Amino acid sequence: MLTRAALALVWLLRLLPLPLLAAIGNGFGRLLYLFGRTRRRVCLINLERCLPQLSPDARSALARRHFQAFARTFLERAILWWGSPARIKRLVRIEGMQYFEAERGKPLILLAPHFVGLDMGAARLMQEFDIVSIYSRQKNKVFDAVLYAGRMRFGRVTLLSRQQGVRPALRAMQAGRPFYYLPDMDYGQRDTIFVPFFGVEAATITGVSRLARLAGARVLPCITRMLPGGAGYEVRFLPAWENFPGTSIEADTRRMNAFIEEQVRQMPEQYLWVHKRFKTRPPGEPPWY
Numbered sequence: 001m002l003t004r005a006a007l008a009l010v011w012l013l014r015l016l017p018l019p020l021l022a023a024i025g026n027g028f029g030r031l032l033y034l035f036g037r038t039r040r041r042v043c044l045i046n047l048e049r050c051l052p053q054l055s056p057d058a059r060s061a062l063a064r065r066h067f068q069a070f071a072r073t074f075l076e077r078a079i080l081w082w083g084s085p086a087r088i089k090r091l092v093r094i095e096g097m098q099y100f101e102a103e104r105g106k107p108l109i110l111l112a113p114h115f116v117g118l119d120m121g122a123a124r125l126m127q128e129f130d131i132v133s134i135y136s137r138q139k140n141k142v143f144d145a146v147l148y149a150g151r152m153r154f155g156r157v158t159l160l161s162r163q164q165g166v167r168p169a170l171r172a173m174q175a176g177r178p179f180y181y182l183p184d185m186d187y188g189q190r191d192t193i194f195v196p197f198f199g200v201e202a203a204t205i206t207g208v209s210r211l212a213r214l215a216g217a218r219v220l221p222c223i224t225r226m227l228p229g230g231a232g233y234e235v236r237f238l239p240a241w242e243n244f245p246g247t248s249i250e251a252d253t254r255r256m257n258a259f260i261e262e263q264v265r266q267m268p269e270q271y272l273w274v275h276k277r278f279k280t281r282p283p284g285e286p287p288w289y
Helices: 002-013 018-035 037-050 056-082 085-091 097-103 118-126 141-151 167-174 207-215 249-266
Strands: 092-095 108-111 132-134 158-160 179-181 192-197 200-205 218-226 233-237
Touching (some): 056 085, 056 118, 056 141, 056 218, 097 218, 118 218, 132 167, 158 167, 192 249, 200 249, 207 218, 207 249
Parallel strands (some): 092 233, 108 179, 132 179
Antiparallel strands (some): 192 200, 218 233
16 A cells, blocks of 8 residues: 555656656655665665775765665656656657667667666667566565556567576567666676676676677667756767677676776766675675675
8 A cells, every 4th residue: 555655646746847856856865865774774885895985974975865866766757657758758868879870780788787767768768669678576566567567668678587588688689679788786696707896896697798699799888877957867878899799708797897887987876876786795705785
């Protein structure tokens, strides 16, 4: 019942202009930081390990900004799930489309790191072309149903579970459908290797390298940025990677993490620091969280 009431409130928020909705989201984020003890702790541990050059006060300030950005994107999903396609087109602009057009029709991996606005970026791209992506089921069945329906609104979208393996993604890419891939979370030990991320050994899935090798796919970075002041979002394509895949799966995965780290440094408050990115540790190393 509580979930339904919360979703009803979010549904009503779709009627608000984005600047006002952004202001409400910022306030909600401040409350989440104050009362979300568990995720606040995860966020601060991640920042301490990844950005040790910052002072404790600077890391706390960054964590507060992250919670505001995270809360904003949650509330602004009201537009994503129930707003008109025309409104989403107005609020999310696409930059670098020429890089996509240069690769259109080829097996293609859209590398989409976990910035808070990535669902906005995906919804906007779905209005331009058909894609395939990964979907993680939520424990709350009501929220899961709404989330799934929201992601299936536009185009001919195929959502895969990680348990389905790589074959469906391979078939989709070989049929010319880009794979919107989010490979920068801690999924446990399966199909992972330890490579540095912000100087920390991080369990990282090797899927980008393996899929590029199996499908002969190009890797096209796709970064979604939340714009300041309730100005909307920007999803930006960057040039496809050259000389990829490289000499080894490990080298490829190191390159991917280094690229994501570079992007995070440009807008650190928007990266998903509340995720337990370093939950899986090398043998013999104690847990962090």
